[in-house]
Amino acid sequence: MDSKLTAIVGQFAYEGTVSEIKPLGEGLINDTYKVKTAEPDKPDYVLQRVNHNVFPDVDMVMRNIDAVTSHIRKKLTEQGTTDIDRKVLRFIPAKGDGKLYVKTDSGYWRLMVFIDDAITKQAVNPESSRAAGKAFGNFQAMLADIPVQLGETIKDFHNMEFRLEQLRDVIKRDPAGRVKEERVQKMLAEIEKRADEMCKAERMGREGTLPKRVCHCDTKVNNMMFDKQDNVLCVIDLDTVMPNFIFSDYGDFLRTAANEVAEDCPEMDKVKFRMDIFKAFTEGYLESAKSFLLPVEIENLPYATALFPYMQCVRFLWDYLSGDKYWKCQYPDHNFVRANNQLHLLLSIEKSYPEMQAFIAGCLR
Ligand code: GN1
Ligand code: MG
Numbered sequence: 001m002d003s004k005l006t007a008i009v010g011q012f013a014y015e016g017t018v019s020e021i022k023p024l025g026e027g028l029i030n031d032t033y034k035v036k037t038a039e040p041d042k043p044d045y046v047l048q049r050v051n052h053n054v055f056p057d058v059d060m061v062m063r064n065i066d067a068v069t070s071h072i073r074k075k076l077t078e079q080g081t082t083d084i085d086r087k088v089l090r091f092i093p094a095k096g097d098g099k100l101y102v103k104t105d106s107g108y109w110r111l112m113v114f115i116d117d118a119i120t121k122q123a124v125n126p127e128s129s130r131a132a133g134k135a136f137g138n139f140q141a142m143l144a145d146i147p148v149q150l151g152e153t154i155k156d157f158h159n160m161e162f163r164l165e166q167l168r169d170v171i172k173r174d175p176a177g178r179v180k181e182e183r184v185q186k187m188l189a190e191i192e193k194r195a196d197e198m199c200k201a202e203r204m205g206r207e208g209t210l211p212k213r214v215c216h217c218d219t220k221v222n223n224m225m226f227d228k229q230d231n232v233l234c235v236i237d238l239d240t241v242m243p244n245f246i247f248s249d250y251g252d253f254l255r256t257a258a259n260e261v262a263e264d265c266p267e268m269d270k271v272k273f274r275m276d277i278f279k280a281f282t283e284g285y286l287e288s289a290k291s292f293l294l295p296v297e298i299e300n301l302p303y304a305t306a307l308f309p310y311m312q313c314v315r316f317l318w319d320y321l322s323g324d325k326y327w328k329c330q331y332p333d334h335n336f337v338r339a340n341n342q343l344h345l346l347l348s349i350e351k352s353y354p355e356m357q358a359f360i361a362g363c364l365r
Helices: 003-009 058-078 126-143 160-173 182-198 200-207 247-257 275-289 295-299 301-322 334-351 353-364
Strands: 018-023 031-037 045-050 102-104 107-113 213-215 224-227 232-235 242-244
Touching: 003 018, 003 045, 058 126, 126 213, 126 224, 126 232, 126 247, 126 275, 160 182, 160 200, 160 301, 182 200, 182 301, 182 334, 200 301, 242 247, 247 275, 247 301, 275 353, 295 301, 301 334, 301 353, 334 353
Parallel strands: none
Antiparallel strands: 018 031, 031 045, 045 107, 102 107, 213 242, 224 232
C-alpha cells in the first residue's frame, strides 16, 4: 500500500482501519482511489486529488460542495429518507481544521464515503435519459431554496458572451495562422449569424427576467449513480456546481446524450439529434422541475438545446485557432472536427425546433 496515500487518508477524521488503497475509475480531471477498511461495519471511502489547474480555488469548490450536500441531506432527513449516505455524497472533514479537504505537497485531497453496490452508466437510452432528467431536475429542485450564495468555481464558464469574446479575440491575434482557412471562415459566418440570438440568456439575466439557480454544470449520464435495480441513487462529480441559468444542465445533457455519434466523430452526415432521447429526458426533467421553473425558463428549453452545441462549437473553434491549448488532440485537425460536429448537431436541432416546442407544451398539459 502506498504509504503517502495512507498518510493523506490519516489526516481525515474517518472511521475504521485502512486495509487497501487502489486506483478507481477512469476520470480525466481528478485522480481517484478507493480506500478499503478492514471492518465490515465501517464504510469504505473514495480518496480524490482535485485538479488545481482546472479549479484554481479549491477552497471555494469544497465550500460549494459542503453547502450543497448539507442542504440535500437536510431535505432528505426531513422527508424521512432512509439510507441517506447512498442518496447524497458525504465528505469527511480533516482532523485539523475540519475543512473538507487537506493540502499536502502533492496537492489538494478530499475523502468521501464510498457508495456500495452502485454503478455508473456510459451509454444512454430513453430509459436512463428519463431517469437522468428526473434526477437532475430533482437536484435543482432540492437546491432551489439553498440559503447561501455559491461561488463561481470556473468564472464565466457557460457565459455565451464571454465565449464569443474569447473567439473574437483569438481571431484578431491569429496565433496559429489558421483564421484564413476557408472552412474556418465559413464556420465563423455560421457562428456570427446566430451570435445575437444565442446571447439572449445573458441579456435576460441583466434585465432581471431570468434567474440564476444552483446548477450542476456537468450533466453527463456518467455523473450519476444507479443501484442494481436501475434506480438513480445520487448525482456525483459536484466540482462545477455553481449558480447558472438552468439551461446549462438541461442543454449540456442533451448535447452529449442526444447526439447520434460522439462529439468528435468526423463523419458529419452521421451527426444527428435524437428526438427519442430529447423526449425522454425532457419528460423526466419537467416532472421534477416544473414545480419551480418560471414560464420563461420552460419556453426557452428549445433555445437551451441549441445553445450548448453552439457554445461548444465556439469553444472548440477558439481552441483550434489558439493552437490547441485546452483540449487534448489526437491529430492536427481534431478541434476543428469537434467544432464542425457541434455545428452539425446544431443544424439538426434547428430543424426539430417546432417538434420540441409542441412536445414541451404537451408535457405541461
Ligand atoms: C470538458 O473533459 P470534460 O468532459 O470534463 C469541459 C466541458 C466541455 C467538454 C467537451 C472544465 O469536459 O465544459 O463540454 O470538455 N470542461 C471544462 O468535451 O472545460
Ligand atoms: Mg466529469
